[in-house]
Amino acid sequence: MGQFNDFSEFLAMGGHGLYVWLCYGLVFLILIINIMSPWLTKRRIVAEQKRRIRRGDNNES
Amino acid sequence: MKIKYPQWFYRLASPKWFYAISGKLLPWFTIAALLLLVIGTIWGLVFAPQDYQQGNSFRIIYVHVPSAILAQSCYMMMAAAGAVALIWKIKVAHMVARSCAPIGASMAIIALVTGAIWGKPTWGAWWVWDARLTSMLILLFLYFGVMALYSAFDSEAAGDKAGALLALVGVVNIPIIKYSVEWWNTLHQPATFKLTEKPAMPPEMWIPLLVMILGFYLFFAVVVMMRIRNEVLQRERKSDWVRAIVTDL
Numbered sequence: 001m002g003q004f005n006d007f008s009e010f011l012a013m014g015g016h017g018l019y020v021w022l023c024y025g026l027v028f029l030i031l032i033i034n035i036m037s038p039w040l041t042k043r044r045i046v047a048e049q050k051r052r053i054r055r056g057d058n059n060e061s
Numbered sequence: 062m063k064i065k066y067p068q069w070f071y072r073l074a075s076p077k078w079f080y081a082i083s084g085k086l087l088p089w090f091t092i093a094a095l096l097l098l099v100i101g102t103i104w105g106l107v108f109a110p111q112d113y114q115q116g117n118s119f120r121i122i123y124v125h126v127p128s129a130i131l132a133q134s135c136y137m138m139m140a141a142a143g144a145v146a147l148i149w150k151i152k153v154a155h156m157v158a159r160s161c162a163p164i165g166a167s168m169a170i171i172a173l174v175t176g177a178i179w180g181k182p183t184w185g186a187w188w189v190w191d192a193r194l195t196s197m198l199i200l201l202f203l204y205f206g207v208m209a210l211y212s213a214f215d216s217e218a219a220g221d222k223a224g225a226l227l228a229l230v231g232v233v234n235i236p237i238i239k240y241s242v243e244w245w246n247t248l249h250q251p252a253t254f255k256l257t258e259k260p261a262m263p264p265e266m267w268i269p270l271l272v273m274i275l276g277f278y279l280f281f282a283v284v285v286m287m288r289i290r291n292e293v294l295q296r297e298r299k300s301d302w303v304r305a306i307v308t309d310l
Contacts, residue, residue, distance in 0.1 A: 013116075019181065022178050023175040027175070031280065038288045045295055
């Protein structure tokens with residue numbers, strides 16, 4: 001398929017496999033972190049706000 | 062004389078309006094970004110031809126160039142938002158500037174590290190202290206500096222101002238990055254895309270690259286909107302409309 005005859009050739013990347021897969025792995029990781037970080041922040045903000053509203057606290061600092 | 066701006070200008074400055082419109086846009090941008098990134102990655106890794114000199118390590122270009130371009134665009138957006146915020150005292154603009162910083166820093170890290178990994182088989186060195194690499198490293202440090210200033214103050218307003226000011230000063234680094242491959246001797250290859258010339262590589266190579274660049278921009282749009290929305294929720298938490306939204310979530 002494509003430029004490669006079989007899957008092991010694709011993984012080997014003509015001897016440059018380590019370099020190519022390291023790069024793509026790093027990119028995947030950093031993109032995931034970019035999504036997860038604001039998602040977790042939102043959950044934290046909403047949880048804090050809900051707690052505050054339940055307490056009926058309008059004058060938090 | 063008091064200048065009257067068109068109505069959309071005021072709307073843009075309203076956190077409530079931004080929250081509503083970004084909530085409608087987010088799913089579509091997410092789908093588009095995911096599609097482009099998946100298509101571009103498969104195209105670049107499997108179907109694009111290998112480089113006759115660099116072989117398959119050339120495929121690193123499909124993540125290296127988009128992240129490097131985005132790291133710079135994101136910096137310009139951060140500085141522009143910072144300027145708008147300082148001049149017109151618009152709350153949303155500060156939220157935009159603050160949200161750009163960590164995303165841009167992560168893109169600069171991708172560009173630097175994938176560049177180093179690509180440099181090893183191509184130049185025989187992970188790192189050289191030439192103008193392009195050094196100015197990109199400075200861009201990363203500028204991002205870190207801006208992020209540090211944004212969180213260094215007890216008062217949010219003081220942090221907003223300090224961060225935006227450093228972001229503005231750091232803009233001088235952007236043309237240095239761009240022209241570094243022309244002004245100084247370097248191992249780094251010149252720009253792949255120029256407005257005035259055809260790319261030096263065949264379409265089978267640069268079309269997937271274009272797909273990846275668009276994918277990275279859309280991805281940026283998604284994560285920057287997510288971050289700005291968090292800023293809105295946090296900063297407008299006392300307003301009735303945010304309290305209503307939070308209660309429903």
